[in-house]
Amino acid sequence: MKSLRPFLSTLLLLICFSNFAQTPEQQEMMVKAERMRDSIMNTPEMKAMMKQANELEKKQKSNVKTSPIPKAIKTEDKYWKNTLVSIHNNKLTNWNLGAADLVFNYSYDSRNDKLNSVKVGTIKADGTIALNPTSKVPDLKPLSNFKNSNVFFDIHDPASYQFTNEATGFKLNSYVLVYQNNQKIGVLTIGNSEKVTLNLLTSGDLYYGDEGYMLSWAYVEKDCAIKANEHWKGDLSNTGTPLIVETNVVYDLSFKTGWNLVKTEVIGKYEFPNAPEEDRSRYKKHKHTVVPSIPVEATYYFRKSLQY
Structure with a gap:
């Protein structure tokens, strides 16, 4: 390849002069040079050289490094903000x-601007939780009022409810408040999912499909029951863009006089990965049942008041 370079250089120089005025002798020389060029370019050796040069050029281009696409910065996880949890027991870690x-809490005292409440347990200085509600709740609404005050907002047709002993006094909370020196410092929930235990407390997140369960405390004056089994199809969008889903909500609650534990399960999930955060998922089924005690594997979630 090196031996051809001087010759090719001379040949190219001669061809370049073809653009200027030429004598007949020069023209004849240029014709011979062009023929020689064509002859050389069509030889197997020259074709191999050209192929090698093209491959080298492609290889050099493929080795050019491009800047990586920057990854999105993860925003703060709202489910763990100001949150402490227990790990396989009833003791809050790092309390x-x-x-x-x-x-x-069972009512609001507008005259004194405070919540009326009864004590149901304690958190010890080391973070150990003791829940043992025994006090009576003095100010209650009729059980039938639940169809207008359901904190889960998952029954769309009030006619779906069936009540037994609907006039009896009733109150349900899906949390207990944490107080020190008569001041609220946070909220305690119980379940098996940091998402479910916050979604079901947050008005804009009630319809999320994150699966798991949460426990609620209910107090009733007398034995009573709430039954419902609603199959519903409609729009559960938070953003205005229609989000049509089918849901099934079951209430199978038979209460005994006094304190009861209600387990709310989120079962099945519709996912909408291209939708805004507010519409990222929807539940398929909610199931509400009474359970005899706090499950052994349940987790306690304490969230500081700053979050609320």
């Missing part, structure tokens, strides 16, 4: 707030 009371 350092001292002893606190757990209270169940």
Whole structure:
């Protein structure tokens, strides 16, 4: 390849002069040069050289490094903001707030601007939780009022409810408040999912499809029951763009006089990965049942008041 370079250079120089005025002798020389060029370019050796040069050029282009696409920065996880949890027991990890009371609120005292409540347990200085509600709740609404005050907002047709002993007094909370020195410092929920235990407390997130369960406390004056089994299809969008889903909501609640535990399960999930955060998922089924006690594997979630 090196031996051809001087010759090719001379040949190219001669061809370049073809653009200027030429004598007959020069023209004849140029014709011979062009023929020689064509002859050389069509030889197997020259074709191999050209192929090698093209492959080298492609290889050099493929080795050019491009800047990687920057990854999106993960925003703060709202489900863990200001949150402490227990791990396989009833003790909050890293609790350092001292002893606190757990209270169940049942009404609002507008005259004194405070919540009326009864004590249902404690958090010890080391974070150990003791829940043992025994006090009576003095101010209750009729059970039938639940169709207008359901905190889960998952029954769309009030006619779906069936009540037994509907006039009896009733109150349900899906959380207990945490108090120190008569001041609320946070909220305690129980379940098996940090998402479910916050979604079901947040008005804009009630319809999310994150699966798991949460426990609620209910107090009733007398034995009573709430039954419902609604199959519904409609729009559950939070953003205005229609989000049509089919849901099934079951209430199978038979209460005994006094304190009861309600387990709310989110079962099945519709996912909408291209939708805005507010419409990222929807539940397929909610199932509400009464359970005899807090499940052994349940997790306690304490969220500081700053979050609310």
